[in-house]
Each structure stands twice: as C-alpha cells, then as structure tokens.
Amino acid sequence: MTLHKQCLIVFLFYTFIQLCAQERSSIPEVQELLDKMTLDEKIGQLNLLTPGGGVATGAVVSKDVENKIKSGQVGGLFGVSGPDKVRIAQKIAVKDTRLKIPLLIGSDVIHGYKTTFPIPLGLSCSWDMELIEKTARLAAIEATADGINWNFSPMVDIARDPRWGRIAEGAGEDPYLGSAIARAMVQGYQGTDLSHPNTMLSCVKHFALYGASQAGRDYHTVDMGKIKMFNQYLPPYKAAVDAGVASVMTSFNDVDGIPATGNRWLLTDLLRNRWGFNGFVVSDYTSLNEMMFHGLGNLQDVSALSLKAGLDMDMVGEGFLTTLKKSIAEGKVTEEEINRACTRILEAKYTLGLFDDPYHYLDSSRPKKDILTPKNRQFAREVAARSFVLLKNHKAILPLRKNAKIALVGPLADSRNNMLGTWAPTGNPDLAVTVIEGFKKVAPTATIAYAKGANITDDKALAKKVNVFGPRVVIDKRSPEAMIKEAVDVANSADVVVAVVGEATEMSGESASRTDISIPKSQKKLIRALVATGKPVALVLMSGRPLSIPEEYNMPVAILQVWHPGVEAGNAIGDVVFGNYNPSGKLSATWPRNVGQIPIYHSVKNTGRPNPEGKYEKFKTNYLDVPNTPLLPFGYGLSYTTFAYSNLRLDKTEISGNQSVNATVTVENTGDYDGEEVVQLYLSDVVRSITPPKRQLKGFKKVMLKKGERKEVTLTVSSDDLKFYNGNLEFIAEPGEFVIYVGTDSNAELSSSFILK
Incomplete structure (x- = not known):
C-alpha cells in the first residue's frame, strides 16, 4: 500500500470518528435511547401534528392522529390542552409504543394564555423589560397548568411596514428594543430550570426576516442584502439564541432566493455554526410543503433539502414522515442526518424532565389555582x-x-x-x-x-x-x-x-x-x-x-x-x-402620514442630497405632497404631566478598547401629575466605512417622577453598542467621533460627543 493511500485511510478514519462524535448526544440517556430506535421511530420523532381544535393557520389538519401516535410516528402535538386531554395523548405515547417516548405539547401562547395581555406590539410600548418578562412568566405558569410544555413565542420579526398584519405580534421596528424584549420573553417562558413543571420551551420565530415581506403582504418574498440583514433584522433572533432559547421556528419567506425552511446558510451556517444554537428547529405550519410552490421540487425533494439544511421537525405537513425513508434508500439523505435531528428533539424532552415523568405537567389541581x-x-x-x-x-x-x-x-x-x-x-x-x-x-x-x-x-x-x-x-x-x-x-x-x-x-x-x-x-x-x-x-x-x-x-x-x-x-x-x-x-413603531411614506422608521440613513429640516428644496430627497418626517416618531408618547431635560454630560470624551461611556441627564417633572418617563439614548456614528444610520437607539430607562421632582438619569453606552457589521460581516467598531442624543423620543435634541481612539 502506498504512503498516499495510507494517509488517505487515516484521514477518512479520523473524519469518520469526528462525524460520529458530532452526531452522538452529550446526554447519555438520550444516546442510549437513540441506539435502540428503528429508522421509522426516529423519523416519527420529527413529525409535529395537530388534531384540530386550536386556531389552524393553514388548510391542513392532521388525520388519524391517535393511530400515528401508537405507531411511533409523532414527536409532538399542538392544538390540545387541559391536563385530562393531554394525559390521554401522553398515555398513548408512553403506554402503547415500543420505546414509550413522551410527546412535546405545543401551543401559540402569544400574549398571555387565558389571562390575555395586550398584543405584543402594545406590550412593547411599555418599554418595561421587567414587566414584559413577568407577562411571559405568568403565561408559562398558566399554559403549563393546562399541560402545555412548548410555546411558539416570542415572535421577534422586525417590522417597518404597518401594512403587514403581523406587525401586531412583534416589538416594532427597532433591533435594540426588539432584542431586549426577545431576551425578556425567553427568560420569562423558560425560567432558570426547564425541568420545573411551570416552565416551558420557548420557540423564537420566524427565522428569518419575515417582517420585511415585500409590499407588506403576508407570506411574500423578502429581498435583502446581508449588511442590512445583520445590522437591522437579525439582532433580536440572536438575542433570543444568546438568552438560551430552546427552539427556533422557520419563516415562510425566502432568504437570498431559498425558502427559510430549506436554507442551509440560515439554519446551519448562521444559526448553529456562527451563533452556537444547540436547540432544535421546527418548520412553521406546512412551510416545508409550501416550498413546492416556491419552485424547489416535489415533496420528497423539499423534505430532503430541509433536513440537510438543518430542519429538525416538520409541522403538520408530514413531508418527513412520508418521504425520508425513500430518500435514504435513494441516497438523498443519510441516517446520520436523521439521527442528528432526532437527537435534538429527544434532548429537548429530556431537558423538560419528560423521560423522568411524562405526566409532570399534568396536575389536575393546577388549572383552578393558576389560571x-x-x-x-x-x-x-x-x-x-x-x-x-x-x-x-x-x-x-x-x-x-x-x-x-x-x-x-x-x-x-x-x-x-x-x-x-x-x-x-x-x-x-x-x-x-x-x-x-x-x-x-x-x-x-x-x-x-x-x-x-x-x-x-x-x-x-x-x-x-x-x-x-x-x-x-x-x-x-x-x-x-x-x-x-x-x-x-x-x-x-x-x-x-x-x-x-x-x-x-x-x-x-x-x-x-x-x-x-x-x-x-x-x-x-x-x-x-x-x-x-x-x-x-x-x-x-x-x-x-x-x-x-x-x-x-x-x-x-x-x-x-x-x-x-x-x-x-x-x-x-x-x-x-x-x-x-x-x-x-x-x-415602538413610527406612524406614517400616509401609506406613501412606507417603509418609514427612525434609523434611516442620509442620502447624498439630504433635504433641510422643515423646508422643501428642489433636487433634494423629498416628496412634493408631504414632508419627509412621520406623523409620529419612534419613541413618541405624551403624559398627563410634562417633563424637561437638561444638563446632558458624558463621563469621558475619549475612550479606547472595551471602555464604556456614561451619559447623565437631568429629567424634571414640570407638570401637575406624578408620572413615568422613558428616557431614551440615541447614538450617531459620524464617519465609518459603510454608510451609517442618522441615529440608532442604544439605551433607555423608565423612571418615575413625582410632581416637581427632578432626577439624574444615567445611561451607559458599552463598547459593543459602538459596533456594527461591516462589508465583510465582521462585528467591529471603528475609531472616530460618536454623538449621543438623549431625550423623550427619537427626535431627542440634547447632544454631546466623544471620540473612540
């Protein structure tokens, strides 16, 4: 045998060992179970069904659900709730199947469970992260009391087109505020111990860019470059991942021409390899099947494409269930890829404590005392x-x-x-x-x-x-x-x-x-x-x-x-x-004068021909019929009292490395009522290698001021707040001048500047 062949064999052997190591679960109990499973049982875990009864968001409702559970063809259900009803389904899974694998029980608990809170867009207007986290915590307590252990929330899609109806479900237009809300909601749903029966898996959605659908029309195409994507639309998803979100739901739209549900760059290169996500990915309602209408092939084609891209669970469409075995036989997918997806779902069930006690979410005394x-x-x-x-x-x-x-x-x-x-x-x-x-x-x-x-x-x-x-x-x-x-x-x-x-x-x-x-x-x-x-x-x-x-x-x-x-x-x-x-x-979203201004948002860029404020000039960027400015700006909101801002000062005029800047402002209640004010900080990067927004939200604090009271409010700009994704998608800060604006909305007038060396 030649030296070349010997080296090749050694290389292939170590490659094989590494691949095997990657596919094996870090949880011994999960790996032991996986080793016992047949191919059909593994594929069954990738199947999420609904027996109906909830709100269907597609034309399909699953059929013959009970027999499919008995056959080991179901990994999870949604659209079923109540300890007694969930117990029936869970009992079938753990009594009537060979390996007794419990089910995930999911639901859309979007803004409260039975105790319904304001729509998420309304919640975001509180600018109160502690309050928002508490709403998610209470929603988790109520939902888990009804046997639900997995929540299809939060929706963190940035939306800058109010024609789009689903703007109601998110936090508005801003990535900084949206990221803070994403973290708060994930923490509220999941708590500190997912094995506790009043916590639940959170599922961030819709990954990715769904809020940027063209013409504000639902399910429509998204066309966006990566610089805008990374700087403006991806941050809230990443914030949820960094907060430890357990699952991710794909979006209906395409990203760079490939539907999100089958987009390997999105689901593997970005989500897992770049961001380090280690949970599982589920499709949206039949979004796998809908890839056929996008023009990506038949059901077998799009199912194989999605699995290889990094999709782990198929919601309702049953493409995985009905085609993956055939795709293995034809070499279109591998059993290792199925093992990978199955492992992630089993690990989620293990984390919830379902293998220790499949019924620990099913305490019939809880609904009355918790809901x-x-x-x-x-x-x-x-x-x-x-x-x-x-x-x-x-x-x-x-x-x-x-x-x-x-x-x-x-x-x-x-x-x-x-x-x-x-x-x-x-x-x-x-x-x-x-x-x-x-x-x-x-x-x-x-x-x-x-x-x-x-x-x-x-x-x-x-x-x-x-x-x-x-x-x-x-x-x-x-x-x-x-x-x-x-x-x-x-x-x-x-x-x-x-x-x-x-x-x-x-x-x-x-x-x-x-x-x-x-x-x-x-x-x-x-x-x-x-x-x-x-x-x-x-x-x-x-x-x-x-x-x-x-x-x-x-x-x-x-x-x-x-x-x-x-x-x-x-x-x-x-x-x-x-x-x-x-x-x-x-x-949390700008209000336009009319639809002709859409999309409209506060973190716009200058053009080479900026129009003077409040004045029309020919050959400048403007409209003939209305001003460029919105009717109501981002961050706007009045009170029954009034607030005055003064004396903005920075603790440093020059920084370097990982140093931060503290901005302190005096806020006074000058009216006749006690009231709360959201003090907002915006940052402008004066010169950089890619065109900067005029200003971006980088800090806020809600403060209570009694009538006549004055407070010093300090907001901190961290070194990360100065960073952006450049043309190479590197997250960097560039030396130069930065201007801080502080005030009551995105038109804040008080300003001061510092230099990053």
Missing part, C-alpha cells in the same frame, strides 16, 4: 394600562372627571369580541371586559350614555374576511345615517364625548395585511360628526398596527392609543381615561 385568577387579571389590567400611548391631548381633555356626563360612542365601546386582539387562540373573548363596563366600574358616579354610532366597517365583503374566527364586525341593521344621528344626539346632551374607534382584532395579525391603514370610512364620518358638535372629544383608538390618522390628529381632540388591550381591556382603559394611571407608553 385566570383574580390576581392574574389584576396584573393584566396593570400591564394594559402601561401599554397605552397618549398621542395627543388637546386642551387637556384627558383625564376625565369621574362625575362627568359622558357620551360613550363608537363600534368598539361595547364589543367584547374585539378586546383580546389578534393571535389570542387560548383566550376567551366572553370573559373580556368591555369599555362601557370598565367605565362604569372605574367611575360609578359618572353619567354614561352609549351609542354605537357606526359600524367598524360598512363593507360587507371586508367584514366576511375579518369574521373568519367569529363575529368581529357586526353590521347594524340601521342605516349609517341613523346611527350617526343617535350618536350626535347623545353627544349634544353630554359634557364630553369618548369615541372608541379603530380596527377589529382580525383586521391585523396573520393573513390580515391592508393597503389602506387609515380608520375605516364609516368611523371617520362618525368622528367628523362628533367633533362638529363642539363638545370636547377624546378618541380611544384600538388597532393592531400604526395607523395613518393625519385628519384625526389635526382635529381638536385627545387621542389615546390602546392597541387591543386583552382580557381586562375596559378596566385598564377606564383607569387611564379617568386618571387612576398616568399613561407612560412610547411608540
């Missing part, structure tokens, strides 16, 4: 109030006197079905508090007269689409004119008018994109008529997205944005409208 308790509902009420954003307060219309004579009008003022918000499949809208109920509870001495005033929309075709999950839009038998007349009559007899208007819950969310994001015409007519009475008017605005409201904003009204507030909606709205709580929310 939707009075204490939980009180917390939901407090959370909702902290998510509201005061957009305008003409002549201090708000807060209202508790003994006022109030005309409460609008199609959402007494609409229980629209309080929970989109993607609340585990909540019960019948248990939600309406606005009129909340007003009567918070202000029992007020005189309240109600009139519907308008339909949410008069468009019957639109109403049919919105009502897919139940009656969200109810079109009155009366004419629009008769309803408006009734509302005007009620308004004329009142001291003040509160109009509860906006979107129905399913006008945003999945498969709920809109090209017109203004208030529906039926309600715009109502608002005009109410303002024409000359009475003070406060708009309580509900929506799952930023809306285009230039007409309403220019009216002499107060506007309180309440999103869809959850199960305690009416009580929380009453608390803020009547002054029990001073609103402190800040927008």
Whole structure:
C-alpha cells in the first residue's frame, strides 16, 4: 500500500470518528435511547401534528392522529390542552409504543394564555423589560397548568411596514428594543430550570426576516442584502439564541432566493455554526410543503433539502414522515442526518424532565389555582394600562372627571369580541371586559350614555374576511345615517364625548395585511360628526398596527392609543381615561402620514442630497405632497404631566478598547401629575466605512417622577453598542467621533460627543 493511500485511510478514519462524535448526544440517556430506535421511530420523532381544535393557520389538519401516535410516528402535538386531554395523548405515547417516548405539547401562547395581555406590539410600548418578562412568566405558569410544555413565542420579526398584519405580534421596528424584549420573553417562558413543571420551551420565530415581506403582504418574498440583514433584522433572533432559547421556528419567506425552511446558510451556517444554537428547529405550519410552490421540487425533494439544511421537525405537513425513508434508500439523505435531528428533539424532552415523568405537567389541581385568577387579571389590567400611548391631548381633555356626563360612542365601546386582539387562540373573548363596563366600574358616579354610532366597517365583503374566527364586525341593521344621528344626539346632551374607534382584532395579525391603514370610512364620518358638535372629544383608538390618522390628529381632540388591550381591556382603559394611571407608553413603531411614506422608521440613513429640516428644496430627497418626517416618531408618547431635560454630560470624551461611556441627564417633572418617563439614548456614528444610520437607539430607562421632582438619569453606552457589521460581516467598531442624543423620543435634541481612539 502506498504512503498516499495510507494517509488517505487515516484521514477518512479520523473524519469518520469526528462525524460520529458530532452526531452522538452529550446526554447519555438520550444516546442510549437513540441506539435502540428503528429508522421509522426516529423519523416519527420529527413529525409535529395537530388534531384540530386550536386556531389552524393553514388548510391542513392532521388525520388519524391517535393511530400515528401508537405507531411511533409523532414527536409532538399542538392544538390540545387541559391536563385530562393531554394525559390521554401522553398515555398513548408512553403506554402503547415500543420505546414509550413522551410527546412535546405545543401551543401559540402569544400574549398571555387565558389571562390575555395586550398584543405584543402594545406590550412593547411599555418599554418595561421587567414587566414584559413577568407577562411571559405568568403565561408559562398558566399554559403549563393546562399541560402545555412548548410555546411558539416570542415572535421577534422586525417590522417597518404597518401594512403587514403581523406587525401586531412583534416589538416594532427597532433591533435594540426588539432584542431586549426577545431576551425578556425567553427568560420569562423558560425560567432558570426547564425541568420545573411551570416552565416551558420557548420557540423564537420566524427565522428569518419575515417582517420585511415585500409590499407588506403576508407570506411574500423578502429581498435583502446581508449588511442590512445583520445590522437591522437579525439582532433580536440572536438575542433570543444568546438568552438560551430552546427552539427556533422557520419563516415562510425566502432568504437570498431559498425558502427559510430549506436554507442551509440560515439554519446551519448562521444559526448553529456562527451563533452556537444547540436547540432544535421546527418548520412553521406546512412551510416545508409550501416550498413546492416556491419552485424547489416535489415533496420528497423539499423534505430532503430541509433536513440537510438543518430542519429538525416538520409541522403538520408530514413531508418527513412520508418521504425520508425513500430518500435514504435513494441516497438523498443519510441516517446520520436523521439521527442528528432526532437527537435534538429527544434532548429537548429530556431537558423538560419528560423521560423522568411524562405526566409532570399534568396536575389536575393546577388549572383552578393558576389560571385566570383574580390576581392574574389584576396584573393584566396593570400591564394594559402601561401599554397605552397618549398621542395627543388637546386642551387637556384627558383625564376625565369621574362625575362627568359622558357620551360613550363608537363600534368598539361595547364589543367584547374585539378586546383580546389578534393571535389570542387560548383566550376567551366572553370573559373580556368591555369599555362601557370598565367605565362604569372605574367611575360609578359618572353619567354614561352609549351609542354605537357606526359600524367598524360598512363593507360587507371586508367584514366576511375579518369574521373568519367569529363575529368581529357586526353590521347594524340601521342605516349609517341613523346611527350617526343617535350618536350626535347623545353627544349634544353630554359634557364630553369618548369615541372608541379603530380596527377589529382580525383586521391585523396573520393573513390580515391592508393597503389602506387609515380608520375605516364609516368611523371617520362618525368622528367628523362628533367633533362638529363642539363638545370636547377624546378618541380611544384600538388597532393592531400604526395607523395613518393625519385628519384625526389635526382635529381638536385627545387621542389615546390602546392597541387591543386583552382580557381586562375596559378596566385598564377606564383607569387611564379617568386618571387612576398616568399613561407612560412610547411608540415602538413610527406612524406614517400616509401609506406613501412606507417603509418609514427612525434609523434611516442620509442620502447624498439630504433635504433641510422643515423646508422643501428642489433636487433634494423629498416628496412634493408631504414632508419627509412621520406623523409620529419612534419613541413618541405624551403624559398627563410634562417633563424637561437638561444638563446632558458624558463621563469621558475619549475612550479606547472595551471602555464604556456614561451619559447623565437631568429629567424634571414640570407638570401637575406624578408620572413615568422613558428616557431614551440615541447614538450617531459620524464617519465609518459603510454608510451609517442618522441615529440608532442604544439605551433607555423608565423612571418615575413625582410632581416637581427632578432626577439624574444615567445611561451607559458599552463598547459593543459602538459596533456594527461591516462589508465583510465582521462585528467591529471603528475609531472616530460618536454623538449621543438623549431625550423623550427619537427626535431627542440634547447632544454631546466623544471620540473612540
């Protein structure tokens, strides 16, 4: 044998040893089980099914689920809950199968379980990470009490196009804020010990770039370069991975021309090799099968492609179940690749403690003591109030006197079905508090007269689409004119008018994109008529997205944005409208003047022909019909009091290496109410090797100030905050000047600079 052949044999031997070592689990019990499994049993673990009963987000519901569990063809279920129901499924898995492998039980617990909190976009407007983590913790306690051990949350997709309905499910437009929220939610769901029966696996989604779908249309194509991807869209996913998230869900869109579910660069090169993720990856609902419509081949082709790319579990589509064995026989995939995926799923089950006790999430006494308790509902009420954003307060219309004579009008003022918000499949809208109920509870001495005033929309075709999950839009038998007349009559007899208007819950969310994001015409007519009475008017605005409201904003009204507030909606709205709580929310997404400005966000770059602020110049970057500026900037939000900023100072003017800079500012409550303020810090990199944004959020702190109180607030800029991904995708900071801006929103004016040497 030649020396060359001997060297080749040695090389192949050590390569084989290394590959084997990579495929073996670090958990001996998992490896021992894997060694006993047949190929069919391994493939079965890669199959996630739903027996129906939950909210289906596709046309497919799994069939013959019980027999598939008995045959060892199911690794997990979703759409089933309750200790008794889950016990039946789990018992089949551990009693009627050869190896007695327990099931993962998943669910979409997006913004609370039975105790429903505000939609995630609303939660993000609290800018309160401790509060957000507590909502995830409570959601985990409730969901696990019902036998669920895996949660398809958080959704961390950056969204800068409010036409996209799923902007409601995320944290808005900013990667820094979004990353902080991703960490908080993962920590809340998973706690410190995943084997504890009140913690659950978290699943960050949708990996990746789903929020950048073209034209704001759901499931659509994404086209994005890697510099923008790494700097603006990927950070929240990475933050979740760094926080130890147990699983990742792929997105429906393509990334660089390859659908995410079969994208090896995304699922292996980036997620595992670059970021060090060691959990398991699950497809979104039939997204594996949908790769066929993308033009990637038949079901066998796309199943093999996805497995090799790094997908571990197939949700509902059964492509793995029905094709992988054939693909092995044809050499399209290897059993080692199946072993790898199966190992990851078994390790997750081991981490949850399911092999020690498959039923330890199934304590029948827990639902009564843990789910939707009075204490939980009180917390939901407090959370909702902290998510509201005061957009305008003409002549201090708000807060209202508790003994006022109030005309409460609008199609959402007494609409229980629209309080929970989109993607609340585990909540019960019948248990939600309406606005009129909340007003009567918070202000029992007020005189309240109600009139519907308008339909949410008069468009019957639109109403049919919105009502897919139940009656969200109810079109009155009366004419629009008769309803408006009734509302005007009620308004004329009142001291003040509160109009509860906006979107129905399913006008945003999945498969709920809109090209017109203004208030529906039926309600715009109502608002005009109410303002024409000359009475003070406060708009309580509900929506799952930023809306285009230039007409309403220019009216002499107060506007309180309440999103869809959850199960305690009416009580929380009453608390803020009547002054029990001073609103402190800040927008986490920019509000455009009209859809023609979209996409619009705060961390834009300069062009070579910047337009002067507040001035039109020909041959500069601008519009003919509206200013470049948004209607309402990122970070914006008023209070019933006022705050003054002064005396910004930095503790260093030059730094090097891993040094940080502390920025201290004086904040004073100069108004008549105690209140909370979110102090925000933005950073500008003046000169660098790739074009920088004008400014980026790099710090914030929520502080409470009593009337007349003054505080020194310090925010720290770390060395990592100065870094960015350059043209080679290296995460670096470049020497030069940096400017710090501190203030109440992204238009912060106080500034100071330092040099990185």
